[in-house]
Amino acid sequence: MDALMKRYLIIFSFLIFPLKTELFAQDSYNIATYNIRFDNPGDEGNLWKDRSPHLINLIRFHEMDIIGTQEGLYTQLEDISKDLQYPYIGVGRDKGGNEGEFSAVFYNPEKFQLLDKNTFWLSPTPEKPSKGWDAALNRICSWGKLQTADGKEFYVFNVHYDHIGQKAREESSKLLLQKIKEINTENLPCIVTGDFNVENDNPAYKELLKDGRLKDSKDASKTPSHGTPGTFNAFNWDLFPDRRIDYIFVSDGLAISHHATLTDNYGKKYPSDHFPVMVRLMFQ
Numbered sequence: 001m002d003a004l005m006k007r008y009l010i011i012f013s014f015l016i017f018p019l020k021t022e023l024f025a026q027d028s029y030n031i032a033t034y035n036i037r038f039d040n041p042g043d044e045g046n047l048w049k050d051r052s053p054h055l056i057n058l059i060r061f062h063e064m065d066i067i068g069t070q071e072g073l074y075t076q077l078e079d080i081s082k083d084l085q086y087p088y089i090g091v092g093r094d095k096g097g098n099e100g101e102f103s104a105v106f107y108n109p110e111k112f113q114l115l116d117k118n119t120f121w122l123s124p125t126p127e128k129p130s131k132g133w134d135a136a137l138n139r140i141c142s143w144g145k146l147q148t149a150d151g152k153e154f155y156v157f158n159v160h161y162d163h164i165g166q167k168a169r170e171e172s173s174k175l176l177l178q179k180i181k182e183i184n185t186e187n188l189p190c191i192v193t194g195d196f197n198v199e200n201d202n203p204a205y206k207e208l209l210k211d212g213r214l215k216d217s218k219d220a221s222k223t224p225s226h227g228t229p230g231t232f233n234a235f236n237w238d239l240f241p242d243r244r245i246d247y248i249f250v251s252d253g254l255a256i257s258h259h260a261t262l263t264d265n266y267g268k269k270y271p272s273d274h275f276p277v278m279v280r281l282m283f284q
Helices: 003-025 048-061 074-084 168-183 203-210
Strands: 029-035 066-070 105-107 112-121 140-148 151-160 188-197 246-250 255-259 277-283
Touching: 029 048, 029 151, 029 188, 029 246, 048 074, 048 140, 066 151, 066 188, 074 105, 105 140, 105 151, 105 255, 140 168, 151 168, 151 277, 168 188, 168 203, 246 277
Parallel strands: 029 066, 151 188
Antiparallel strands: 029 277, 066 105, 112 140, 140 151, 188 246, 255 277
């Protein structure tokens, strides 16, 4: 190669590398929803003490930055927080303290700063522990306002709808939208994670999309969704999971590049009776 050709290659390299840097400069974040199954002593063969290391390693391996969890009891959340060194927000649904199941949101403290947080109940009296409409149990939504390292602010709302009451699920969707509007007065980008206990033909699902503020991240993904169609596995290796009841919704201002239902297992066992759903998103 003569000297002139080398000189052209060097000039070309300086021209192209800044373009590459600009193309890949935008930060992306891995956001997940995960029903971790409460610590049930009756789950013979799937006890928390046996599956928790695999569940935590799954979160770590997939580099989840924010995880909206459902069903976790206080001791389970402490196990996860201690191992991952991730703080979490949320309260127990029974009394607003450490009692009962949480809808806790974990976040990576190296990437996000917590600006605000709270919890409301999915009921006509959302400000206090309560059971709503025809629900079988108290249900809650825990939310946080977060800020990225480069100053972008956004909200995360995490819910667990009732498994029995259809009216409760529909009213929960209406209340959730109302609360998002009340809380997110700045109209910042918004992420909604949760176990909604409905499939996408249910009125409670359709209610969330009706006014256009939220969109299903699976539909919004720029690449085809990866993984099984369903998110509930019932700890049953032989069950084909076709019930999709766990979702991530996003508002304008967020772009979804990837969507997946993660079916990681250990020796034909799953870390939970739900699969986590994860998306990769970027701020627009």
